[in-house]
Amino acid sequence: MTNIKVEEKTSKSGCISALEAPTMSGNDGADKAESGFTQDLKSVLVTSVLNLEELDIDLYRGRHHWVPRTQRLFGGQIIGQALVAAAKSVGENLYAHSLHCYFVRAGDPKVPVLYQVDRTRDGRSFTVRSVKAIQHGQPILICQASFQVLQPSPLQHQFSMPVVPQPEELPTVEEIIHQYLSKPDLTESAKVGLNKILASEVPIEIKPVNPALFYRISPGEPRRYFWGRARGYIGEGNMKLHCCVAAYVSDFALLGTALLPYSKYKARFTASLDHAMWFHSTFRSDEWMLYECESPWAGSSRGLVQGRLWRRDGVLAASCAQEGVLRVKPVTQTSKL
Numbered sequence: 001m002t003n004i005k006v007e008e009k010t011s012k013s014g015c016i017s018a019l020e021a022p023t024m025s026g027n028d029g030a031d032k033a034e035s036g037f038t039q040d041l042k043s044v045l046v047t048s049v050l051n052l053e054e055l056d057i058d059l060y061r062g063r064h065h066w067v068p069r070t071q072r073l074f075g076g077q078i079i080g081q082a083l084v085a086a087a088k089s090v091g092e093n094l095y096a097h098s099l100h101c102y103f104v105r106a107g108d109p110k111v112p113v114l115y116q117v118d119r120t121r122d123g124r125s126f127t128v129r130s131v132k133a134i135q136h137g138q139p140i141l142i143c144q145a146s147f148q149v150l151q152p153s154p155l156q157h158q159f160s161m162p163v164v165p166q167p168e169e170l171p172t173v174e175e176i177i178h179q180y181l182s183k184p185d186l187t188e189s190a191k192v193g194l195n196k197i198l199a200s201e202v203p204i205e206i207k208p209v210n211p212a213l214f215y216r217i218s219p220g221e222p223r224r225y226f227w228g229r230a231r232g233y234i235g236e237g238n239m240k241l242h243c244c245v246a247a248y249v250s251d252f253a254l255l256g257t258a259l260l261p262y263s264k265y266k267a268r269f270t271a272s273l274d275h276a277m278w279f280h281s282t283f284r285s286d287e288w289m290l291y292e293c294e295s296p297w298a299g300s301s302r303g304l305v306q307g308r309l310w311r312r313d314g315v316l317a318a319s320c321a322q323e324g325v326l327r328v329k330p331v332t333q334t335s336k337l
């Protein structure tokens, strides 16, 4: 095995297992000072997007916040809300460890989403919930989520975190876009596109490690990295909520990784078809986490992408896998920016 860190201790030091250490990464004060957050600047993800309205037992209604330019609901929002709904029906002692979802219809941003929870099984260690997200009387997402009680294990290993610049050394998405906007040779349509990105209220802060690759300005291997965290303050102490926020973030910029080698094509229709996620360790979703995205395969108008969310202290917090539809058309213009 290469690039694997094995932790033989069962203590909290080094590679920490979520199932053994239900505390957060412990950098609360430092990060709040760096970002200027106070408890008053609550994350909109927590106060609005993931704050579901309870309509009846195991039936919830979710509101929308940011909607991508495609005018279909953001997949991460539906997954995050489905996980909130599932988590409401399990005990305090249970923690999400995995979820598996299919996006079966496009989400309509004009109406709310209903979440219907089925209590599939309650076991001694594992508890499973099935959630159906419904609009216009039809499912748009089917999700199964599994929860586990905290359990110690002598087996602990993980890959090593990629070595990349720290978030403090990198510009934000907004700073990068302002740099591009100041270029004199920018086309009108590029200006419009960039201003639309600036105006959109994405509730996640992003710092791409390689902006040219992130925005597909230059082609490259189907692998990219960005630092991300929920905008606003969430705070310590609610691991279930941090998992729901991470589920939201995990669908962001993931599928586009499969397009990175193809500079001669642009996206005509892309949408995630399914999404799976595994939670490994405790983390704070309002603290910087590195999202490592890679695509091992594309074909048949589909692409497979995999993601790893790293805590900045090197602990692997979560892993994801997703397949999406990729329909492209040839690029006609020579310059995109």
Ligand SMILES: CC(C)(COP(=O)(O)OP(=O)(O)OC[C@H]1O[C@@H](n2cnc3c(N)ncnc32)[C@H](O)[C@@H]1OP(=O)(O)O)[C@@H](O)C(=O)NCCC(=O)NCCSC(=O)CCCCC(=O)O
Binding pocket: 068, 072, 073, 074, 075, 076, 103, 104, 105, 106, 107, 251, 252, 253, 254, 255, 256, 270, 271, 272, 273, 325, 327
């Ligand atoms: C549409 C899904 C994927 C199912 O597809 P299909 O079975 O093909 O559905 P149809 O309704 O029959 O067709 C839809 C649309 O596609 C055209 N189509 C179909 N087949 C072909 C083909 N072989 N070649 C060309 N075109 C084809 C068909 O004509 C229809 O076109 P239209 O009439 O113009 O509409 C369905 O499963 C689905 O929508 N699922 C939901 C997917 C979804 O919403 N995922 C979550 C959102 S994606 C996301 O959030 C990622 C955002 C990332 C944001 C970021 O990173 O910045």
